[in-house]
Amino acid sequence: MRNVLLTAACAATLATGAFAQEITLGRFFGACEDAGTDTTTSTGEACIIQSIINAADAELDGISINTLPTDWGNYYDQIKAAYAGGTPPDVHVMHRHRIPEFAGLGALAEISGDLEAAGIDPDDWSPAALEAVTYNGGIYGVPMDFHANLWHVNMEIMAEAGLVEDGKPVLPSSPEELLAHAQQVKEATGKDYLAADFAQFPIGVRVVLALIWQQGANIFTEDGTATINTEAGRNAVTAITQLFDAGLADPQLNYADSQQAFLNGEAAILVNGTWVVDFYTAEAAKEEVGLDDYYVADFPTLFDTGATWADSHMWAIPSTLDGEKKAAALKVLAFINDHNIDWARTGHMAVRKSVVESDAYRSLPHRDEYTGTAAIAKDTPPSQRYGAIQDVLNRELQAIWLTGKPVEDALDDAELEVQDLLDR
Amino acid sequence: MQNPRKPASRLSQTQAAWILLAPFLFTYGLFLIYPFFRGFWISLHDWNLLAVAFNPDAKQFVGLRNYERVMWGRNIEWGPLAAPFWQLLGIAGLAVSVLLRGTKRLSRFNAIALGVASVLVIILPGFHPGEEGRWYDRRFWPTVANTIVFVGLAVPGVTISALLLAAALNRETRAMGALRTLFFLSQVLSVTVVTLIWQIMFSPRQGLIANITETFGGTPINWLTDEQFAMAAIVIATIWWSLGIAMILFLAGLQDISKDIYEAAALDNAKGARAFWYVTLPNLKRTVTLVVVLQIILHFQVFGQSHLMTQGGPNDTTQVLVRYIYQTGFRDSELGRASAMAVFLFVIMGTFSVIQFIVGREKT
Numbered sequence: 001m002r003n004v005l006l007t008a009a010c011a012a013t014l015a016t017g018a019f020a021q022e023i024t025l026g027r028f029f030g031a032c033e034d035a036g037t038d039t040t041t042s043t044g045e046a047c048i049i050q051s052i053i054n055a056a057d058a059e060l061d062g063i064s065i066n067t068l069p070t071d072w073g074n075y076y077d078q079i080k081a082a083y084a085g086g087t088p089p090d091v092h093v094m095h096r097h098r099i100p101e102f103a104g105l106g107a108l109a110e111i112s113g114d115l116e117a118a119g120i121d122p123d124d125w126s127p128a129a130l131e132a133v134t135y136n137g138g139i140y141g142v143p144m145d146f147h148a149n150l151w152h153v154n155m156e157i158m159a160e161a162g163l164v165e166d167g168k169p170v171l172p173s174s175p176e177e178l179l180a181h182a183q184q185v186k187e188a189t190g191k192d193y194l195a196a197d198f199a200q201f202p203i204g205v206r207v208v209l210a211l212i213w214q215q216g217a218n219i220f221t222e223d224g225t226a227t228i229n230t231e232a233g234r235n236a237v238t239a240i241t242q243l244f245d246a247g248l249a250d251p252q253l254n255y256a257d258s259q260q261a262f263l264n265g266e267a268a269i270l271v272n273g274t275w276v277v278d279f280y281t282a283e284a285a286k287e288e289v290g291l292d293d294y295y296v297a298d299f300p301t302l303f304d305t306g307a308t309w310a311d312s313h314m315w316a317i318p319s320t321l322d323g324e325k326k327a328a329a330l331k332v333l334a335f336i337n338d339h340n341i342d343w344a345r346t347g348h349m350a351v352r353k354s355v356v357e358s359d360a361y362r363s364l365p366h367r368d369e370y371t372g373t374a375a376i377a378k379d380t381p382p383s384q385r386y387g388a389i390q391d392v393l394n395r396e397l398q399a400i401w402l403t404g405k406p407v408e409d410a411l412d413d414a415e416l417e418v419q420d421l422l423d424r
Numbered sequence: 425m426q427n428p429r430k431p432a433s434r435l436s437q438t439q440a441a442w443i444l445l446a447p448f449l450f451t452y453g454l455f456l457i458y459p460f461f462r463g464f465w466i467s468l469h470d471w472n473l474l475a476v477a478f479n480p481d482a483k484q485f486v487g488l489r490n491y492e493r494v495m496w497g498r499n500i501e502w503g504p505l506a507a508p509f510w511q512l513l514g515i516a517g518l519a520v521s522v523l524l525r526g527t528k529r530l531s532r533f534n535a536i537a538l539g540v541a542s543v544l545v546i547i548l549p550g551f552h553p554g555e556e557g558r559w560y561d562r563r564f565w566p567t568v569a570n571t572i573v574f575v576g577l578a579v580p581g582v583t584i585s586a587l588l589l590a591a592a593l594n595r596e597t598r599a600m601g602a603l604r605t606l607f608f609l610s611q612v613l614s615v616t617v618v619t620l621i622w623q624i625m626f627s628p629r630q631g632l633i634a635n636i637t638e639t640f641g642g643t644p645i646n647w648l649t650d651e652q653f654a655m656a657a658i659v660i661a662t663i664w665w666s667l668g669i670a671m672i673l674f675l676a677g678l679q680d681i682s683k684d685i686y687e688a689a690a691l692d693n694a695k696g697a698r699a700f701w702y703v704t705l706p707n708l709k710r711t712v713t714l715v716v717v718l719q720i721i722l723h724f725q726v727f728g729q730s731h732l733m734t735q736g737g738p739n740d741t742t743q744v745l746v747r748y749i750y751q752t753g754f755r756d757s758e759l760g761r762a763s764a765m766a767v768f769l770f771v772i773m774g775t776f777s778v779i780q781f782i783v784g785r786e787k788t
Contacts (some may be wrong), residue, residue: 002624073735077754084477143520197648251461252646374662387755399739403651417562424758 001114021328025053026082026089027067028075039342044279048346056335063328076387083107083166088318090329094141096132096312101384103135106136109319111330112139115264118330120337127350128377129415132312141314142333144340145348147274148310148373149206151300155293157268161188164270170301178302185268193248195267198401204240206309207271210299210395211236213307213378219393219418222381228417229392229411235406237400239302244401251401271299274373277347281365296347298372310377313348349374385421392417451756462772467763474757483760494564499557507549516753517542533782563740563748564765571745573655574662574726579719581663582670583712589667590674591700604675611668615728622661623648624734648734654742658729672717675704677711678704717780721773745769 027049035042035050037058042051050067057065068089070078076098082088082308083102094102094379102108114120115159122130129143153169161184163170172178182193200203217232227233243249253261262270263283277296284294299308315336317329336343337352341360344350355361362368398412399405435443475482505511517538525535554561589607593600593745610618627645628634634644647657681704689695689703691782705712727746730736736743745765 023509073731077750080754080757084473102474106474106478107474199646199738252628252649254649257627258630323433385756388751389757391751395737395740398737402649402738403741405739413562416558 002403020062023063023065023091023325023328023332024089025065025067026075026079026092027053027334028070028093029070030072031069039339042342043068043209043282043345045275045346046312048342052336052339052342055339056332060279060328060335063230063331063333065332076354086320088320090321091317091332093144093313093315096143096185096314097379097382097386099133099135099140099314100382101386102316104138104384106319108140108316109321109326110138110140111142111317111333112328114330115139115142118327119334120330121282124352124354126351126353126356129312132351133314141316142337144313144315144336144343144350145274145346145351146310146312146374146377147348147375149210149271149299149308150277150370150373151264151297152270152272152276152280153293153295153297154262154265154268155295157185157189157191157265159293161185161268163268169295169297171297172302173300175235175242175302178239179242179246179248182243182246188250189268191265192250192261192267194243194269194271195253195258195261196250196271197253197255197258198240200249201397202390203255203258203271203415204251204397205390205393206241207398208233209380210308210378211239211302214301214303214305216304217379219389220383220422221346224422226415226422228415228418229408233411234407235303237397237411241401241407263291265292274347274349274370278345279347293308294366295368296369298370298376301376306344306372306376308373308376309379310373311379312351353393383422385424388421389418392421463763464767465571467767469760471760472757473759476759478688478701486760490760491768493560494764495558495768497553497557497561499554500551500559501554501557502547502550503552504550506552506706511546512550514542514545520562537779544558563743566740567743567748570655570741570743571724571726574659574730574742574744575720575723577655577659578666578723578726579716580660581659581766582666582719583715585663585668585669586715587674587708587712590671590678591704593671594675594678596675604671607671608668610665611677612663615665616732618665619689619729620660622664624659625732626657633775649738651738651741654734654738658726658733658742660727661733662726667717667719671714673711674708677708681707688765711721713783714780717776717783720776724773724776 013279022275029049030046032044032047032050035047035054039048039051039055042258047152053065053067056380057063076094079092079094086255086312088107095390099108104108112122122139125143128146130139131142132146133139133143151169151171152193155169156166158164158169161181163181163184170181172181185191185193196203196207212232215235217227217230219228219233219253220226240249244251249267250261258267258270259272259276259290261267263280267365280291280294283289284291298306301307317326317333321329338352340352341358344355345364347366349363350356350361380389382387396405396410400407400410452754468487470486470487470490472482521530521538521542524530525532530538559565593604593607593670608646613621624630626634628644628646631644631647633647637644645653647653649720685703685707686699689699694702725746726744727750730744731747731750734742736747744770749765749769751763752758752765
C-alpha cells in the first residue's frame with residue numbers, strides 16, 4: 001500500500017511539473033475512495049470534501065495537494081503531535097471550539113491581511129461565521145459551515161402514532177409531552193420513540209447541553225466556575241432518563257447502531273447532526289432501507305428558549321508557513337471557500353451570505369425543514385479544555401444511563417472534575 | 425605455521441567485545457536509555473506539549489508535584505479495614521505463605537513473592553480520602569485497577585487456552601500443521617484489524633454473537649456498552665489476538681519433553697488427562713512461567729483494544745493506564761503529568777521483569 005501511495009505521489013509530482021508547490025492537507029470526515037473531481041454529484045461528508053480537494057489539486061495551477069491519512073477519533077491528537085514535532089500539515093480543518101487552544105498558543109496563522117489577495121471576501125461571510133473564526137480580534141481560519149444537532153424524523157412511524165399535522169411532525173414542547181409522545185409511539189407501533197448515540201460519542205452530552213441551555217443555564221461560566229449539579233442540570237438529565245426508565249428508548253446504542261436502528265425503521269426520531277441529511281435522504285430513497293418517509297426538524301424547545309448544540313468547521317494554516325508555500329495554502333483555502341455550496345449539500349449550513357441566499361441552496365433537499373436551527377445554535381463558553389470537559393460529561397452521563405449511577409452523584413462528580421480542569 | 429602478524433596489531437578480547445557491542449549500545453542508548461531519562465526529566469516539569477513546542481521556555485520545573493497530583497490527594501488516610509475484602513485477602517495470603525513455608529511446601533522464592541504481594545494487598549487498598557478529603561486525580565487509581573483487572577483476566581485466559589491448544593495440536597500430521605498456522609494467523613494482524621473484526625462480532629445488530637443468541641431465543645447483549653460485559657469483550661478479543669506466540673512457546677516446550685517419560689507414565693497407567701497433569705504440566709513449568717511473565721508485561725501496555733473498541737467506556741470501566749497516559753499527554757497536552765504516569769507504569773513492568781530475571785536463573 002505504501003509503495004502504491006509513494007509511486008502515485010511521485011507520478012503526480014512528475015505530471016504536475018517540478019515547480020508545483022506540494023501542499024499537505026489534514027482533515028477528518030472519514031475516507032472516500034474514488035471521490036473524483038466532480039464536486040457537484042458526490043454524496044456524504046467524506047466524498048464531497050475529497051472531491052473538492054481533488055478538484056483543487058487538478059484546477060489550481062502549480063499546486064498539488066497531498067491529503068494526509070488521519071482518523072476521526074484521534075484527529076486532534078495527531079495534529080497536536082504534528083505541531084509539537086514541527087511538521088504540521090500546510091492546511092488543516094478544525095472546529096471553532098479548538099481555536100482558543102491552538103491560536104492561544106500561537107500555532108495558527110492570523111490571516112486577516114491575506115484574505116483579499118487570495119480572493120476570499122470576508123464580507124460575504126455571515127456575522128456568526130466571522131465570529132466563529134475570530135479570536136482576540138484576529139482571523140484564524142476560513143469558515144466552512146455551521147453544524148448543529150437536528151431531529152431526524154421517520155414520518156411513517158409518527159403518522160401511525162398520530163403525531164403528524166399538515167405534513168409536519170408534532171414535536172414535544174415540554175419534558176412531560178416528550179414522555180407522552182414516546183408512550184403514544186410505543187402503544188401505536190411498539191417501536192422506540194427516540195434513538196441517539198448515548199453510549200459512545202458525545203451526542204448524548206450535546207442533547208443534555210441543549211436542554212440545559214434551553215433553561216438559560218450553562219455548565220460553566222465565562223470566568224471559570226463549573227455549574228453542573230444545578231436544577232437546570234437535573235431537569236435536563238431527567239427529561240432524557242425518563243424515556244430510558246420507561247423503556248421507550250435504548251441508551252446502549254452507539255453511533256453506528258443508533259443510526260442503523262433509525263434507517264431500519266425501528267425508531268421514530270434520531271438525534272444526530274446536520275452532516276447526515278444528504279446521506280439519510282439517499283438511504284430513504286432506497287427500496288431495501290426501512291426508512292421511507294424522511295423529515296428533518298429543528299431541535300424542539302422542551303423548556304423556555306430554543307437552543308441546540310452547534311459548532312463550525314473551519315480551515316486553518318500554521319503560523320510557521322511563509323512565502324510561496326503560504327500563498328499556495330491560501331489559494332487552497334480560497335478554493336474551498338468558493339465551493340461552499342457543494343459542502344452545504346451534506347446538510348450543513350453555509351457560511352457565505354451569497355450562498356445562503358441562492359436558489360441552489362434553498363432548494364437542497366429538506367433544507368426548508370430546519371431553517372430555525374441557525375437562530376438557536378449554541379455552544380459552551382470557549383475553553384482550552386474543551387475536549388477534556390466533553391469527555392468528563394460523556395463519562396458521567398453514560399454512568400447515569402448505562403450503569404445506574406444516581407443523577408445527583410454523577411452531576412456532582414462531573415462538576416468537581418470540570419472545576420479541576422478549569423482550574424488547571 | 426604460526427600467525428605471521430604481530431600480536432600488538434591484534435585487538436584484545438575486551439577491545440573486540442566493545443567494538444562489536446558498540447552499534448548495539450549506541451542504538452540502545454539513543455532509543456531507549458536517553459528517551460527514558462528524558463521522560464523522567466519531563467515528568468518533573470509542568471510541560472504543555474504545544475506551548476513548549478512553540479516556546480521552549482514555557483516549561484516550569486515543579487519537582488515531584490506531578491506525581492503528587494496524579495497519585496495523592498487531600499487528607500488521605502490509611503485504615504486497616506478501609507477495603508475489608510482486599511485487606512483480609514492479603515492477610516489470608518500472608519498466613520498461607522508463612523504456613524506453607526513453615527511446612528516446606530513452598531520454595532523460598534515463591535513464599536517471599538506471595539508474602540510481598542500479600543503485604544501490598546493489605547497496605548495499598550487501605551489508603552482513602554478522609555473527611556473533606558479527595559484524590560487530586562479521581563481517575564488515576566480506578567484506571568490502574570482496571571488495568572490490573574484486564575491483566576488478571578487476559579493473562580490466565582491466554583495462558584490456559586494456549587496451553588490446551590498446544591497440547592491438542594502437538595502432533596506430526598498435516599492437518600495439525602495447518603491448524604497451528606491457522607491459530608497463529610490472528611497474531612500477525614494489527615490491533616486495528618483485530619478490534620474492527622471484534623467490534624463487528626460483538627455488535628448487537630449485525631454481529632455473529634448476537635445472531636447466535638437470537639437463534640436460540642435470547643436477547644443479544646450490548647457487549648461494548650454494557651458495564652458488565654465491556655471488559656470481558658476486550659479480554660476476549662485480546663485472548664484471540666495474542667494466543668499465537670504463547671501457543672508457539674508451549675509447542676516448543678512440549679517438543680522438549682522426552683517421549684520416554686510418556687511411555688514410562690503409560691506403563692503406570694497415566695494416559696490422556698492424567699498424563700497431561702502429572703507429566704506434561706510439571707515439565708512445562710519453566711515455559712509457563714516465561715509465558716505468564718511475558719504476557720503480564722505485554723498486557724500492562726494494553727491500549728488499542730480499549731481505545732478503539734470501547735473508548736474506555738462505559739463509565740470508565742475499560743479505561744486503562746496507557747490510554748489515560750495518551751489522553752493526558754495528547755488530548756490535554758499535559759506532558760509532565762503523562763510522563764509521571766508513564767514512570768509509574770515503568771516501575772510496575774520493571775518489577776515483573778526483575779521477577780522474570782530471578783525466576784529464569786532459578787534452578788529447576
